[in-house]
Amino acid sequence: MDYFAQQLINGLVLGSIYGLIAIGYTMVYGIVGMINFAHGDVFMIGGFIALITFLILISLGLTAIPVILLVVLLVSMAITALYGWTIERIAYRPLRHSFRLAPMLSAIGMSFVLTNYSQVAQGARVKPIPPFITGGYTLHESQDGFVIQLSNIQIMVVITTIVLLAIFTWLVSRTRLGRDMRACEQDQTMAALLGVNVDRTISMTFVIGAALAAVAGLMYLLYYGLVDFFMGFVAGIKAFTAAVLGGIGSLPGAMLGGLAIGLIETFWSAYFSVEYKDVAAFSILIVVLIFMPTGLLGRPEVEKV
Template identity: 45%
Template sequence: MLNALLEQSSLFLQQLVNGVTLGSIYALIAVGYTMVYGVIQLINFAHGEIYMLGAFLSFSLVSGFFGIGLPFALAVTIAVLVCALAGVLLDVVAYRPLRKAPRLAALITAIGMSIFLQNLALLIWGAQIKSFPREAVPAFLFAPALQFGDVVISWLQIVILSVAVILMVFLQLIVHYTKIGRAMRAIAQDQTAAALMGVNVNRVVSFTFALGSGLGGVAGILVGLYYNAVYPTMGYFAGIKAFAAAVLGGIGSIPGAILGGGILGLAEVFGGGYISSSYSDGIAYAVMILVILVKPTGLFGRLSRDKA
């Protein structure tokens, strides 16, 4: 009886740990959706593909897929920088020419880019699931860091959580205490007015894409390590879930995206563990649809009616 109870509670705690890990990853991706939406009111469907790119680039650089194997830290840094650059390019090439076009055109373009990038990855890396070679990744990441009874927290989980927390704090500091952060908030409020006050809108939008895509790239690397699996459609599923997290938190709100990511990660793990594992993916969709239908502003939304 007592044993069963202990087993139950350790299962619960393990699920909690896994849920928090997953949630912090969703939060990292969701922030990218929410920032771009806040600034240019566009659902950047291709954001999930940037995340996938982060995972693939770090895998390729570490494992020598492109011919040379780099040290882990260097490979990860390059991957994140390339992701940030890819985000900026995505905006400049695909979205910027449509800034004045109907919103539907930009939305359709975003879907087109998402499909294009996903299939490009399929072409370059193939459909087969890739995993990081064990010897190229610092070994301590996979070792258990803390153990309480049956509950194991790995170093990787600690790293994921701390990276997420540090980056989020960093992001909040940028948005609230720097000049470019103020410019971002100004554009989010009123793009025309901000431009009239001398804000270089294109530069700030590029910066937003760089920041969001960099965080997405970090998330991709962390997930690639966590599940030890990198594949072209990984961005599709994670992207939808992170988008659902952003909607749940109130799209346009950074704290909302963080909270939404956390809630969704926990909901998915607990829903999968206690309700139905085959429908665990459906939780994100159901949450997303319900939030949009019932409270489109989400938990922290500041979406105005005309922007909705």
């Protein structure tokens, strides 16, 4: 039971990170109708930028952890958002009205570019950081000495996710930008006729998605204490799996899917085998798509004849 509770905590934390990445996938898919294959690598870039900002701040002699965290968060969100914007401008916008496969391949190409750009720029070795936020709470200790731990990092990851999700839900449901986004999702031509700046709205979608991916990158860095140039690929596929699982195009769905994937992966590792945890996540994706092609919270698609 204690073991189970501990795994539940771990799974929820991992799921929060996946959920943050998944939102980027789901938003882009909702508006432009393409899988942004480079999004996982944007997450990786976000992690790297967070790492480098940390290093600089620490070498500048800053010690106040909340200040450092805030600066790192803002810097990595800003720069990563610019990456998202640039990628859309270079690789996707020229192909917006093109054939369906073209933007997908362009996105795969962009993903290779980012992976190897980061490998060339920062080297292939894993980059660790020392544990930065330490401490935590012991929730429960059983007779046989097993303790349920809730670390400060875990609390931080979950709280940050909830806060960001709240801000983000507000953004999409209450602001002009959110309305423009939903309009573009329905019908870009009509939205443009009604005075929505479609180009800008799509750009903003990529910017927001990338900023959230940067947050996920930072969380990953803090939680696992390392980044490497290849981490975007697997995390990206899993986050996409999460987006599909939750029902692509649905924001709460993406978060829910992220949590589901995080939990599945954690419990599989805990009770079955660590080696096959990714196999489990992918198998679940296949099974869900077969039996629930629109995901958990997706809108059912009625075939128009």
